[in-house]
Amino acid sequence: MTFTDTLLLAFRNLRQSRLRTSLTTLGVAIGIASLAGMVSLGVGLQEQVVGRLTQSGVFDSITVTSGRANIPGMGGMGLGRVAGRGGRGGRGGPGNTTPTQPAAPLDDAAVARFAALSHVRDAYPTLRIPMSYQYDGRTNAALAAGIPESSRGEGAFQSITHGTFFPDATGASVMLTLEMAQQLKADAPGSLIGQTLELSYADSAPNAQGTPEFVAGVQVTRVSLPFTIVGIVERDPAPGANLGLSAIMIPLEQARAINARAIANPQAFLQGAAPQTRRYTAVTVRVTSAANTQDVQDQIKAMGFTAFSLNDALQGAKRAFLVLDILLALVGSIALAVSSLGIVNTMVMSILERTREIGIMKAIGGSDRDVRGIFLVEAATIGLIGGMAGIVLGWGVGRFINIGANIYIERQGGTAGDLFSLPWWLILGAMAFALFVSLVAGSYPARRAARLDPIQALRHE
Amino acid sequence: MLHTRHLCRHYPMGGTIVKALDDLSLDVAEGEFLALVGTSGSGKSTLLNLIGGLDQPSAGSLEVRGRDLARMTRDELSLHRRNTVGMIFQSFNLVPSMTAVENVALSLMFAGVPRAERDQRASALLEAMGLGGRQHHRPKELSGGEQQRVAVARALANQPPLLLADEPTGNLDSRTSREIMDLVRTLNERDGKTIILVTHDAALASAYARRTVTLLDGNVISDTGQPAVLERA
Numbered sequence: 080m081t082f083t084d085t086l087l088l089a090f091r092n093l094r095q096s097r098l099r100t101s102l103t104t105l106g107v108a109i110g111i112a113s114l115a116g117m118v119s120l121g122v123g124l125q126e127q128v129v130g131r132l133t134q135s136g137v138f139d140s141i142t143v144t145s146g147r148a149n150i151p152g153m154g155g156m157g158l159g160r161v162a163g164r165g166g167r168g169g170r171g172g173p174g175n176t177t178p179t180q181p182a183a184p185l186d187d188a189a190v191a192r193f194a195a196l197s198h199v200r201d202a203y204p205t206l207r208i209p210m211s212y213q214y215d216g217r218t219n220a221a222l223a224a225g226i227p228e229s230s231r232g233e234g235a236f237q238s239i240t241h242g243t244f245f246p247d248a249t250g251a252s253v254m255l256t257l258e259m260a261q262q263l264k265a266d267a268p269g270s271l272i273g274q275t276l277e278l279s280y281a282d283s284a285p286n287a288q289g290t291p292e293f294v295a296g297v298q299v300t301r302v303s304l305p306f307t308i309v310g311i312v313e314r315d316p317a318p319g320a321n322l323g324l325s326a327i328m329i330p331l332e333q334a335r336a337i338n339a340r341a342i343a344n345p346q347a348f349l350q351g352a353a354p355q356t357r358r359y360t361a362v363t364v365r366v367t368s369a370a371n372t373q374d375v376q377d378q379i380k381a382m383g384f385t386a387f388s389l390n391d392a393l394q395g396a397k398r399a400f401l402v403l404d405i406l407l408a409l410v411g412s413i414a415l416a417v418s419s420l421g422i423v424n425t426m427v428m429s430i431l432e433r434t435r436e437i438g439i440m441k442a443i444g445g446s447d448r449d450v451r452g453i454f455l456v457e458a459a460t461i462g463l464i465g466g467m468a469g470i471v472l473g474w475g476v477g478r479f480i481n482i483g484a485n486i487y488i489e490r491q492g493g494t495a496g497d498l499f500s501l502p503w504w505l506i507l508g509a510m511a512f513a514l515f516v517s518l519v520a521g522s523y524p525a526r527r528a529a530r531l532d533p534i535q536a537l538r539h540e
Numbered sequence: 541m542l543h544t545r546h547l548c549r550h551y552p553m554g555g556t557i558v559k560a561l562d563d564l565s566l567d568v569a570e571g572e573f574l575a576l577v578g579t580s581g582s583g584k585s586t587l588l589n590l591i592g593g594l595d596q597p598s599a600g601s602l603e604v605r606g607r608d609l610a611r612m613t614r615d616e617l618s619l620h621r622r623n624t625v626g627m628i629f630q631s632f633n634l635v636p637s638m639t640a641v642e643n644v645a646l647s648l649m650f651a652g653v654p655r656a657e658r659d660q661r662a663s664a665l666l667e668a669m670g671l672g673g674r675q676h677h678r679p680k681e682l683s684g685g686e687q688q689r690v691a692v693a694r695a696l697a698n699q700p701p702l703l704l705a706d707e708p709t710g711n712l713d714s715r716t717s718r719e720i721m722d723l724v725r726t727l728n729e730r731d732g733k734t735i736i737l738v739t740h741d742a743a744l745a746s747a748y749a750r751r752t753v754t755l756l757d758g759n760v761i762s763d764t765g766q767p768a769v770l771e772r773a
């Protein structure tokens with residue numbers, strides 16, 4: 080018997096018991112819908128989380144510190160740590176098991192070498208300068224971060240709540256976090272744009288212009304500079320973003336200049352060294368895409384530096400989502416398992432009803448294979464149609480839930496997004512799985528039909 | 541054409557063994573028209589089912605056209621049923637959901653005949669059975685005689701040399717019975733098909749068959765013998 084004829088007979092049988100066929104198919108559809116819906120939810124959540132994290136620019140940046148130590152934790156550049164590490168002169172840190180190499184100096188030459196690596200977009204020192212600001216007669220302390228021009232329009236700067244990014248790379252302009260802006264002007268933070276913010280730092284040079292002061296017994300000079308507030312940025316929710324938002328953001332060039340003189344830089348203070356040999360506590364290296372992070376990180380490590388990125392954390396998050404997907408898929412599979420029993424039941428019923436017909440087919444020359452083929456095709460058809468319907472059903476229910484959930488999320492002040500994602504591999508996978516399950520479920524009844532004794536079958540009423 | 545030697549078909553039933561056929565030896569030549577008669581339970585249907593390849597012997601040999609059915613695999617038996625024998629039954633055994641032409645085409649389908657050809661052949665066969673106007677009727681829309689003609693057409697579809705009929709007229713009135721038997725005789729005389737007919741009806745047997753074999757308790761108790769003309773052939 081040809082395969083086309085097998086299809087012909089199978090379809091005709093399915094048509095004959097239309098109600099039973101549709102109910103069984105519906106059962107499979109519900110099973111597949113729940114499975115595909117669950118996995119779709121897992122994938123959707125993963126895309127939401129990983130997607131937002133990736134957009135934040137966290138995963139394409141590498142934090143380089145001198146020596147070969149591993150930085151524990153996630154990279155925030157606290158001042159205390161900066162001082163502590165600086166004092167150790169960049170030697171291997173705690174928990175370092177690799178043999179200590181002579182530490183390469185983390186200076187402008189090193190930054191230039193990082194920048195020259197392939198797939199590197201930008202390399203710049205990570206500068207966090209303790210400064211104080213005067214506004215409305217009050218003086219407060221804040222960390223000023225040097226923001227490179229390459230961050231324009233990226234990560235946390237993709238959307239700027241009020242105002243704009245720095246108009247140029249060198250000017251005396253400043254951006255604030257929304258949180259800080261609200262501290263300054265609770266009712267209308269936006270009105271700060273265009274106003275002047277006085278920033279001051281402690282200069283280590285005794286001959287600098289400004290007011291001499293004594294800090295820890297050392298004579299320093301307070302230097303005040305007027306900055307124009309150009310933008311206000313909502314703090315990025317991504318933790319440990321070393322692109323980094325400090326309360327105050329100034330252009331990198333400004334930060335470099337201040338850093339070279341500020342007393343907060345212990346090396347600058349102790350060495351009084353020329354700017355080009357001055358060492359940095361940390362350097363940020365941005366790669367062209369997150370896929371290159373590991374590669375560049377390894378190259379930098381090979382140069383004798385310590386390099387750290389959140390790529391490892393991203394891989395961990397992806398693994399966690401894989402576990403979540405599997406759990407969701409297992410839950411979804413329960414419904415499919417039930418519906419596969421439905422297939423077995425339907426097929427066994429159908430064999431009982433058609434016993435005599437099977438006997439006739441065998442008496443006139445149908446082989447075991449022919450009979451088995453007919454029943455397997457029937458099961459597979461139920462599986463495929465059920466699978467297709469299930470995907471449509473799962474998609475529809477997912478859309479529906481998504482709309483409801485997003486209304487809720489927006490009311491709670493969150494950002495709406497697709498909680499369900501239906502990539503092509505999930506569609507194909509669900510179809511293949513539906514087919515597979517139905518064939519497994521159909522194999523026992525099909526075998527039973529094929530092995531029927533023709534004489535008994537012909538006697539059957 | 542057909543040789544059985546010490547053919548047995550035993551059914552173990554609880555503690556005892558039912559010997560439906562016991563040490564039966566029989567030879568049938570090509571082109572014979574043989575009637576199998578005997579009391580109920582004498583083993584007629586059992587023998588016919590064995591020859592038809594629906595069942596397999598417990599012991600002994602059963603050769604049809606030089607091949608021993610006792611040693612055939614399930615697949616070989618299905619080929620035997622498809623190509624070597626055609627069977628008709630008392631209860632017609634048509635697929636109720638299929639039309640006459642579909643029922644006939646079904647056996648061609650198992651033989652892998654392409655659709656257009658099998659429809660045309662099935663239709664021609666029904667025409668030859670005098671069912672030209674009934675091709676698209678389902679079994680329940682046909683009379684008993686018409687249904688049996690469809691069954692005969694189906695049995696002939698793959699042009700088997702051997703036709704087995706198990707009380708084909710058991711459900712028919714005497715006039716229709718004669719029509720069916722005339723048809724079967726034509727197949728024997730005109731087309732040279734070998735016929736084995738199981739029947740209760742001694743008159744029918746003597747009217748149509750040229751040889752009558754009587755069974756009792758699974759064995760041959762009388763045989764009118766092969767006609768001389770056929771033994772020479």
Ligand SMILES: Nc1ncnc2c1ncn2[C@@H]1O[C@H](COP(=O)(O)OP(=O)(O)OP(=O)(O)O)[C@@H](O)[C@H]1O
Nearest residue numbers: 551553558559560579580581582583584585586587
């Ligand atoms: N599957 C079976 N299991 C047990 N015994 C069986 C089976 N099939 C047939 N028999 C027995 O074998 C014997 C022969 O049966 P068979 O059907 O061949 O008789 P028959 O000559 O065709 O009778 P009838 O004229 O009534 O149709 C009977 O005694 C019957 O009970």
Ligand SMILES: [Mg+2]
Nearest residue numbers: 584585586706
């Ligand atoms: Mg019988």
